[in-house]
Amino acid sequence: MGPETSDTMDARRDGFTEPGPVGRMLLALFAWVDERFRLRNYADEFRHFYYQINLELPRTHTEKYNLRVIWYWYPLYTLGSIAFLAFIFAAISGILLTFYYVPSTAEATVNGVQATEAWESMTVIMTEVPLGFGIRALHFWSGMVMVWAVVLHMFRVYFTQAYKKPRELNWLLGVVLFLLTMGLGYTGYILPWSQLSYWAAIIGLEMSIATPILGQYLAGLLFGGVELGQQTITRMYVLHVILLPLLTFGAAVLHVVIVWWQGIAEPH
Numbered sequence: 001m002g003p004e005t006s007d008t009m010d011a012r013r014d015g016f017t018e019p020g021p022v023g024r025m026l027l028a029l030f031a032w033v034d035e036r037f038r039l040r041n042y043a044d045e046f047r048h049f050y051y052q053i054n055l056e057l058p059r060t061h062t063e064k065y066n067l068r069v070i071w072y073w074y075p076l077y078t079l080g081s082i083a084f085l086a087f088i089f090a091a092i093s094g095i096l097l098t099f100y101y102v103p104s105t106a107e108a109t110v111n112g113v114q115a116t117e118a119w120e121s122m123t124v125i126m127t128e129v130p131l132g133f134g135i136r137a138l139h140f141w142s143g144m145v146m147v148w149a150v151v152l153h154m155f156r157v158y159f160t161q162a163y164k165k166p167r168e169l170n171w172l173l174g175v176v177l178f179l180l181t182m183g184l185g186y187t188g189y190i191l192p193w194s195q196l197s198y199w200a201a202i203i204g205l206e207m208s209i210a211t212p213i214l215g216q217y218l219a220g221l222l223f224g225g226v227e228l229g230q231q232t233i234t235r236m237y238v239l240h241v242i243l244l245p246l247l248t249f250g251a252a253v254l255h256v257v258i259v260w261w262q263g264i265a266e267p268h
């Protein structure tokens, strides 16, 4: 090691080490982009935001009471996050399915049997599209996990009385999320236009028509009329792949932000 100069002393004091060739290249690249887009300003703001968040984050129950054991009910506090994760998996696999799925009741023949283009596209996904079977399975199972996680999460919140003041509004937002999740499940069930789908659609249609006063209007709005047809599948498709996912995502993000603001309810 050579003698310590004022330069190396400065560097040591400032915690600065000379970058290697790759580091110098990255710095030059950053400087080039920074000159044009002023990235440094955003980076500073982002760093500020990051520290702000860390300072404001509530302490966990374990930290607050200096607990040495993991309370055995804690896994139940992961159910909301599991629901969110399952939603993300369903959204990604769902986007892949839309590349091949055809929302049409036009007639098609599948294996010599009269069916619809929707059902035909399902058989193509299951038998011809590379990994199609797996992606459909992933979509189905992430949907199932989401529904069960949401239901169990609701039970957890209920039995720990976490819906009480000041969390009443987040509980109500949770009810909206529950309905949106059920809506996603139902509209997705109709899309393959299988026998199960068809009869589930009939039940929904009959229930809509039976609604007092609003019956005809509701059937028209949700199913495209008082009989099943192309309009039914178009509406279920738009609800399932655009409207409900966007609403669910927005409501779930708001829900989690509120949990973060208010802190998690203390288990007692």
Ligand code: HEM
Pocket (backbone or CB within 6 Å): 076, 077, 078, 079, 080, 081, 083, 084, 150, 153, 154, 156, 157, 162, 163, 167, 170, 171, 172, 173, 174, 175, 177, 178, 181, 252, 255, 256, 259, 263, 264, 265, 266
């Ligand atoms: C897509 C659906 C949902 C997602 C992604 C979600 C997500 C979350 C997450 C991540 C938490 C943090 C604590 C935990 O996970 O236990 C939470 C807390 C909470 N959730 Fe949900 N949730 C959903 C549905 C619901 C439903 C259906 C209800 C009730 C009707 C609800 C009511 C609440 C309440 C009141 C809290 C605060 C609990 C506390 O502070 O201990 N959520 N949610």
